[in-house]
Amino acid sequence: xxxxxxxxxxxxxxxxxxxxxxxxxxxxxxxxxxxxxxxxxxxxxxxxxxxxxxxxxxxxxxxxxxxxxxxxxxxxxxxxxxxxxxxxxxxxxxxxxxxxxxxxxxxxxxxxxxxxxxxxxxxxxxxxxxxxxxxxxxxxxxxxxxxxxxxxxxxxxxxxxxxxxxxxxxxxxxxxxxxxxxxxxxxxxxxxxxxxxxxxxxxxxxxxxxxxxxxxxxxxxxxxxxxxxxxxxxxxxxxxxxxxxxxxxxxxxxxxxxxxxxxxxxxxxxxxxxxxxxxxxxxxxxxxxxxxxxxxxxxxxxxxxxxxxxxxxxxxxxxxxxxxxxxxxxxxxxxxxxxxxxxxxxxxxxxxxxxxxxxxxxxxxxxxxxxxxxxxxxxxxxxxxxxxxxxxxxxxxxxxxxxxxxxxxx
Numbered sequence: 001x002x003x004x005x006x007x008x009x010x011x012x013x014x015x016x017x018x019x020x021x022x023x024x025x026x027x028x029x030x031x032x033x034x035x036x037x038x039x040x041x042x043x044x045x046x047x048x049x050x051x052x053x054x055x056x057x058x059x060x061x062x063x064x065x066x067x068x069x070x071x072x073x074x075x076x077x078x079x080x081x082x083x084x085x086x087x088x089x090x091x092x093x094x095x096x097x098x099x100x101x102x103x104x105x106x107x108x109x110x111x112x113x114x115x116x117x118x119x120x121x122x123x124x125x126x127x128x129x130x131x132x133x134x135x136x137x138x139x140x141x142x143x144x145x146x147x148x149x150x151x152x153x154x155x156x157x158x159x160x161x162x163x164x165x166x167x168x169x170x171x172x173x174x175x176x177x178x179x180x181x182x183x184x185x186x187x188x189x190x191x192x193x194x195x196x197x198x199x200x201x202x203x204x205x206x207x208x209x210x211x212x213x214x215x216x217x218x219x220x221x222x223x224x225x226x227x228x229x230x231x232x233x234x235x236x237x238x239x240x241x242x243x244x245x246x247x248x249x250x251x252x253x254x255x256x257x258x259x260x261x262x263x264x265x266x267x268x269x270x271x272x273x274x275x276x277x278x279x280x281x282x283x284x285x286x287x288x289x290x291x292x293x294x295x296x297x298x299x300x301x302x303x304x305x306x307x308x309x310x311x312x313x314x315x316x317x318x319x320x321x322x323x324x325x326x327x328x329x330x331x332x333x334x335x336x337x338x339x340x341x342x343x344x345x346x347x348x349x350x351x352x353x354x355x356x357x358x359x360x361x362x363x364x365x366x367x368x369x370x371x372x373x374x375x376x377x378x379x380x381x382x383x384x385x386x387x388x389x390x391x392x393x394x395x396x397x398x399x400x401x402x403x404x405x406x407x408x409x410x
Contacts, residue, residue, distance in 0.1 A: 003027070006056075010048055013193045016186030022049065022178050029176045030056035035128060037113075037173045038151040040180030043230030046151040049178060050109040053149055062106035065099055070115035077120050079136050088137020100133055100144045107147045113173065114154035114165060121166045124148075128172050148173070155397065162400055183225040183232060190221050193229060197236035208246050210239050215250035223257055371406040374399065383410040 003023050006012070012023070029036055030053045038046045047066055054064045072080050079089075083098030099108055110116070116124070127133050128148060132141050150173045159165035183190065194212065202209035212220060225231055238256050239248060374392065381387040389399040403410070 006052060010052055012045075012048065013196050014186055014189030015192075016181065016189050018179075018181035019186055019189070022180050023052070025176070025178050026052050027056060029053065029178075031058070033147055034175045035147070035173050036149045036176050036178060037156075038149065038178045038180060040151070040153060041182050041228055042153045043228035044180045044182060045229055046153075046180055047109065047111060049180060050107070050149045050151065054107040054109075054147075057107070057147070059106050059147060063103045064107045064109070065103050066109040066111060067099060068111045070112035074117045077117065078123065081120065082123060082133045082135055084136035085138045088135075092137070095135075098133075098135065100127060100146055101142065103146055104144050105146075107149060110148060110150045112152060113150040114152045114156055114159055118164075118166065121169050125166065125169045125172060128169075158397060162397075183228040187221045190225075190232065191217055193232055194220060194236050197233050198240055201237050201240035205241060207240065210236075210243060210246050210248055212248050212253070213250070216248045216253040219250050219253055219257070367406075370402070371408065374402055374406065375408055378403075378408065378410055 003020060006023060006027065007014075012019075026036075026049050036050075036053060038049050040046050050066065051064070054060060067081070069077065078084075079092075079096065079098065081098050081100055083096050083101055084092050086092055086095045110124075123133060127144065127146070131143050131145060133144060134141055156165050156170050156174075160167040160170050183193075191212070198209045198211070201207075227234070235256055239253070242256075243252060245252060374388070377388040377392050378385070381391070385399055385403075386396050389396040392399065394402075402408075
């Protein structure tokens with residue numbers, strides 16, 4: 001089956017080289033029993049790739065099940081995957097088969113595999129290597145023949161270095177890795193996707209399909225799609241339902257796009273700082289670092305400008321009273337007033353830049369403030385990093401890096 005037929009069958013829109021490469025890899029590996037690790041940001045459509053692999057495999061007539069590892073509580077995930085015996089824990093009023101037992105002969109898709117607890121990872125590794133598992137509360141070894149496809153939006157290799165993911169399981173799962181590109185890495189597909197979504201919503205809500213004028217289309221292409229295809233679909237639905245005009249201008253579109261991180265604002269920041277724009281794996285932390293550098297550069301420029309003004313004033317017969325003052329007073333040599341700058345010698349000169357601003361900036365030094373906030377969040381949540389990261393609005397990986405960077409004692 002060619003790539004275009006697969007796109008038509010599974011509703012995949014786009015012709016970017018990165019997308020086509022991912023699809024080609026999925027087609028090539030489908031006819032084998034190899035484990036596959038699908039890597040990509042949230043919202044890029046990783047589950048669709050797992051369904052493609054199953055549908056083109058010899059197991060296509062057998063069961064397929066998708067399991068979100070991050071949505072199952074840690075205390076019950078073993079029971080969900082491997083089953084349990086009656087009385088094995090409180091509430092186990094009967095024996096129950098797990099997914100690996102019910103999907104025998106088929107395919108199981110483990111989404112967000114990076115959220116799987118370490119104990120469950122050890123059980124999964126045994127299934128992958130021997131096809132054996134044990135129900136919770138049982139001592140009987142059972143066999144299963146299940147193909148495992150895993151997906152993650154995390155950097156699992158970094159997780160292994162932190163001890164949050166088993167290294168042996170990582171290499172066992174990633175026999176064949178498939179990287180699904182982020183939407184901002186295939187900008188040429190954005191107009192096609194929007195047109196498809198707009199047509200679908202017009203049919204659903206019995207309205208005329210919205211269209212973009214050239215300026216709006218360019219704005220859509222340049223937008224930094226952090227939520228990827230899922231976010232684009234949501235925007236298309238909002239416009240289809242809420243816009244009274246069916247020809248969407250850039251001004252109208254701007255009202256629907258969150259001002260969070262449009263490419264225009266990032267372009268201004270990166271141009272000012274000389275840094276590269278965020279890449280496909282960057283997160284909020286990358287953009288924040290750009291802003292920090294911009295603030296520090298502005299502070300340095302202000303300090304240089306202030307020093308230059310003081311130097312010029314001093315040469316013209318005025319000097320600051322003390323380093324913390326913003327006033328200049330005339331200089332007297334041997335009882336004679338020296339002033340050749342045209343200002344009244346009895347009138348102090350007030351500078352618009354004053355050292356009080358610098359004192360405030362020093363006390364609010366961003367790195368110190370960030371360390372203080374992270375420390376408070378960890379203390380509040382009793383060193384539970386996941387909870388602290390959620391409150392701070394950053395990823396757990398970023399929090400771990402910041403703890404090491406600032407040498408924070410938990």
